[in-house]
Amino acid sequence: MPENNQKPLSEQLKEVGAQIEQDLKRAIQIVEEQVVPEVREKSAVALRDASQRLAKLAEHLESLKPKPPE
Numbered sequence: 001m002p003e004n005n006q007k008p009l010s011e012q013l014k015e016v017g018a019q020i021e022q023d024l025k026r027a028i029q030i031v032e033e034q035v036v037p038e039v040r041e042k043s044a045v046a047l048r049d050a051s052q053r054l055a056k057l058a059e060h061l062e063s064l065k066p067k068p069p070e
Contacts, residue, residue: 007015
């Protein structure tokens with residue numbers, strides 16, 4: 001039996017569950033508003049850098065082709 005001023009366990013668990021749900025919603029909002037845009041921006045920069053490096057590598061590989069005899 002609960003004490004006079006203590007809530008039943010089922011009610012306490014409901015409140016804890018509601019609080020966890022609110023905290024998760026806040027965490028998801030933070031990720032969507034702050035983390036995702038930063039990751040996208042940094043990914044775009046990294047892809048551009050990789051593209052430039054691959055272009056240089058392709059040029060280098062093409063320069064190694066044997067020249068046809070004249």
